[in-house]
Amino acid sequence: xxxxxxxxxxxxxxxxxxxxxxxxxxxxxxxxxxxxxxxxxxxxxxxxxxxxxxxxxxxxxxxxxxxxxxxxxxxxxxxxxxxxxxxxxxxxxxxxxxxxxxxxxxxxxxxxxxxxxxxxxxxxxxxxxxxxxxxxxxxxxxxxxxxxxxxxxxxxxxxxxxxxxxxxxxxxxxxxxxxxxxxxxxxxxxxxxxxxxxxxxxxxxxxxxxxxxxxxxxxxxxxxxxxxxxxxxxxxxxxx
Amino acid sequence: xxxxxxxxxxxxxxxxxxxxxxxxxxxxxxxxxxxxxxxxxxxxxxxxxxxxxxxxxxxxxxxxxxxxxxxxxxxxxxxxxxxxxxxxxxxxxxxxxxxxxxxxxxxxxxxxxxxxxxxxxxxxxxxxxxxxxxxxxxxxxxxxxxxxxxxxxxxxxxxxxxxxxxxxxxxxxxxxxxxxxxxxxxxxxxxxxxxxxxxxxxxxxxxxxxxxxxxxxxxxxxxxxxxxxxxxxxxxxxxxxxxxxxxxxxx
Ligand SMILES: Nc1ncnc2c1ncn2[C@@H]1O[C@H](COP(=O)(O)OP(=O)(O)O)[C@@H](O)[C@H]1O
Ligand SMILES: [Mg+2]
Numbered sequence: 001x002x003x004x005x006x007x008x009x010x011x012x013x014x015x016x017x018x019x020x021x022x023x024x025x026x027x028x029x030x031x032x033x034x035x036x037x038x039x040x041x042x043x044x045x046x047x048x049x050x051x052x053x054x055x056x057x058x059x060x061x062x063x064x065x066x067x068x069x070x071x072x073x074x075x076x077x078x079x080x081x082x083x084x085x086x087x088x089x090x091x092x093x094x095x096x097x098x099x100x101x102x103x104x105x106x107x108x109x110x111x112x113x114x115x116x117x118x119x120x121x122x123x124x125x126x127x128x129x130x131x132x133x134x135x136x137x138x139x140x141x142x143x144x145x146x147x148x149x150x151x152x153x154x155x156x157x158x159x160x161x162x163x164x165x166x167x168x169x170x171x172x173x174x175x176x177x178x179x180x181x182x183x184x185x186x187x188x189x190x191x192x193x194x195x196x197x198x199x200x201x202x203x204x205x206x207x208x209x210x211x212x213x214x215x216x217x218x219x220x221x222x223x224x225x226x227x228x229x230x231x232x233x234x235x236x237x238x239x240x
Numbered sequence: 241x242x243x244x245x246x247x248x249x250x251x252x253x254x255x256x257x258x259x260x261x262x263x264x265x266x267x268x269x270x271x272x273x274x275x276x277x278x279x280x281x282x283x284x285x286x287x288x289x290x291x292x293x294x295x296x297x298x299x300x301x302x303x304x305x306x307x308x309x310x311x312x313x314x315x316x317x318x319x320x321x322x323x324x325x326x327x328x329x330x331x332x333x334x335x336x337x338x339x340x341x342x343x344x345x346x347x348x349x350x351x352x353x354x355x356x357x358x359x360x361x362x363x364x365x366x367x368x369x370x371x372x373x374x375x376x377x378x379x380x381x382x383x384x385x386x387x388x389x390x391x392x393x394x395x396x397x398x399x400x401x402x403x404x405x406x407x408x409x410x411x412x413x414x415x416x417x418x419x420x421x422x423x424x425x426x427x428x429x430x431x432x433x434x435x436x437x438x439x440x441x442x443x444x445x446x447x448x449x450x451x452x453x454x455x456x457x458x459x460x461x462x463x464x465x466x467x468x469x470x471x472x473x474x475x476x477x478x479x480x481x482x483x484x485x486x487x488x489x490x491x
Contacts, residue, residue, distance in 0.1 A: 005342055012330045012367075082329040082369065087383065090290045090322065092315040093343050240293050 002093075002101030003108075006075070010105070015074050019109045022067040026113070027120035029063075030056040034128045041128070048129035049138045050204035052121050060117055061146075061199040062178065064110070065153055069174030071109060072157035075102045077167040095233050099162055103226075106154050111147065118143050142203050149214060152195035152221035159229050193217050195225070243268040243391060243423045244289070248298035251284050251447075258284045259447040262298070266425055266440070269417050273438030274427040277480055281447040282427040283323055286395050289425075290320050303391055316344070319389035321380045321397055329369030333360055333379050336368050337386060346387040354386040359408065373400040381409065385416075392416065394426040398433065406433075413437050431476040443476070445483045 010016070030052050034041065044051050079085040079098070088098060122139055126132050157174050164170040174196075181197035189210070192201065198221070201214055244266035251259040259281040266272045276282050287293045289302065291311045299306065305313045327336050337351040355361045358378040363371070368379060377400050384392055397413065398406045414437050416424050428434050434441055441458055443451040451458060459472070467475035 001342070005339060008335070008339060008342075009328060009331070011335065078328055078330055083326040084328045085326075086292065086322065087326040087340070088343075089292055090315065090318075090320045091340065091343050092312050238294060 002097045003104040006098070006101035006105045009078055010075065013074050013078060015071060016109070018070060018074075019067060019113055020116075022063055023113045023116035026060045026063045027116045029059050030120055030124045034124050038128050046204070047134075047138060048125035048131060049121065049135065049142060050202075051129075052124055053142065053202045054204060056121075057202050058200060062182065064113055064117075064150065065178050065181070065196055065199055066175070067113065068106065068110060068150070068154055069157045069171065069178065071106050072102075072154070072161040073167045073171045073174070075106065075158065076161035076164075076170070080165045080167070096230055099158065099229055099233070100226075102158055103155060106158060107151065110150050110154060114143050114146055114150075145201075145203050145211070145215070146199065148218040149198040149201055152198055152218060152225060155222055155225040155229070156195040159225055159232070162229065163232070189213070193221070195221055241268045242266055244272075244300065244302050244425060246285075246298060246300040249285065249288060249295055249300055250297035251281070251288060251293060252296045257447050259288070262444075262447075262449055264300075264442055264449070265452065266423060268423055269421070270439040271413060271417060271424045271426060271437050273434030273441040274425060274444065275429070275431055275434050275441055275476070276427070276444035277429055280429075280444040282429075282444060283395050284447075285444075286320070286322055286393050286425075286427065289393055290315065290318065290322065292322065317389055318391045318393055319384035319386065320393045321384040322393070322395045325376050325380070327368045327376065327379055327383075329367065331368060332365050333368055333371065333375075333382075334364040336379060337382055340383050340386055344387050350387050354382040357385055357412065358382045374402060374405050377401055378405075378409075388420045388422065390422050392422055392424045392426075394424065396427055396429070398428070410437050431473045435472060443479065445480050446487070448483075450479055450483055 033056055041051050041055055079088065089095065118139055122135060125135055156177075157170075160173050161167070161170040164173070177196040181194055181200070184191045184194060184197045192198065198214070198218060203211060206214065242265045244264060246262050246264045249259060249262040249264075250257065262285060274282050274285070284293065288295045289300065289307075291308070291314070295307075301307070302314045303317050305317070307314060328339065331339070333355065334351065337354055341348075341351045352361070355364050358381045360375065360378050360382060363375055368376065371379060377397065381394070381397055384394060394413070398409050401409060410433065413424055413426060416422055426437060435455060438455065440454050441451070442449055451461065453461070462468075462472065462475045467478055
């Protein structure tokens with residue numbers, strides 16, 4: 001029920017158009033890359049999907065995280081802008097339910113974003129590498145990995161947005177986090193566990209053990225941040 | 241029988257007591273006027289009823305449900321309107337009520353009914369952000385009235401309305417207990433307004449209750465203390481003034 005309710009609240013905020021627009025922009029990255037310099041890539045001896053992801057995923061995932069941050073800010077700005085949150089607090093609905101409803105919405109549009117990008121990557125693989133051998137399996141494996149590693153940043157940006165009445169502050173914090181994430185050396189496992197750095201990882205760069213560790217870390221961070229929000233909301237109640 | 245009762249309800253901010261040792265008795269099925277000058281602690285009291293701020297001391301019971309244990313149960317019984325403007329600006333008046341309706345699990349028709357009650361039906365398709373102050377006030381009231389809750393908590397509901405609107409909303413509030421079989425706890429800083437709407441009054445100053453009882457009892461009290469009764473407003477001002485002086489002009 002919270003999910004449907006939260007979907008209803010984002011009307012006329014430009015939330016969906018932002019994600020569709022961002023998705024097509026991100027989807028254009030590999031296509032343009034191939035259009036102008038396909039000869040750099042077609043000669044490499046690796047699977048087309050891996051080649052394409054290595055060449056483009058940094059840029060695409062950066063766009064994804066920025067969109068997630070903007071989306072989280074929009075989702076909470078509608079609560080704070082005209083003080084609607086006070087209305088919600090005076091109704092028999094918990095703030096946690098609101099938070100998880102918003103999480104579901106943001107996760108859904110993240111799936112949408114990844115789906116558009118998957119179509120683009122898949123299309124490029126078929127068009128420029130003229131092969132779709134094992135393509136679907138590989139795509140599914142890669143993009144489910146991306147989704148899992150995106151969830152911590154979805155929750156982290158919603159957590160920030162839920163704590164800042166002023167949208168510009170949470171937006172600023174988010175942008176600073178993304179830039180911090182881009183400076184983290186990808187090879188350092190511990191540092192790359194920073195929620196906003198996780199989405200930059202690609203399967204082909206890691207051994208099976210490392211991939212498993214990333215999966216565990218992604219799930220653990222998602223659960224951990226969710227729990228943190230619940231605790232923060234409980235504590236905040238005590239001081240109001 | 242009292243539908244709202246507080247026991248020593250207190251709220252302090254640091255060493256400042258916004259509400260102190262409040263013992264209210266709101267009879268079921270009445271309009272109870274909660275009167276006090278700006279800053280007396282009316283909104284703070286109402287926010288405590290809704291769990292929007294945590295009491296520093298004391299408890300209260302609403303419709304047999306004890307705070308804080310039954311907070312969610314209380315919220316299901318209470319329609320509330322606390323200080324103007326709490327709405328989704330990007331949604332229309334109708335969509336705003338639809339959200340509340342779905343949270344409360346009410347039948348589809350209840351949103352339209354609430355809009356009609358506050359006279360917002362012609363403007364239901366307009367964005368709430370573009371509403372005038374009076375229309376925002378009416379939207380807030382509709383959000384309180386939706387689903388005909390047994391208890392209504394209304395914080396200065398006529399603020400920002402024009403004279404015609406004030407008259408309309410006062411008449412509506414006056415009629416609510418009979419129409420919907422509910423109790424209305426309504427605040428105001430105007431005794432003249434409370435006089436027109438309420439059966440009982442509680443007068444608050446600096447967080448303390450100066451008087452509680454029926455309007456007739458208030459008039460009687462005025463006579464016995466030698467205040468002019470032809471103008472209750474003067475008496476209200478004199479009471480507040482006397483209380484302030486008794487505090488030695490502190491604050
Ligand atoms: N969050 C807060 N922090 C500190 N003081 C507050 C806070 N909220 C209200 N107050 C103070 O409590 C007093 C009562 O305020 P309020 O309940 O809003 O009065 P009223 O609604 O009767 O005009 C005021 O002096 C106000 O400044
Ligand atoms: Mg007030």
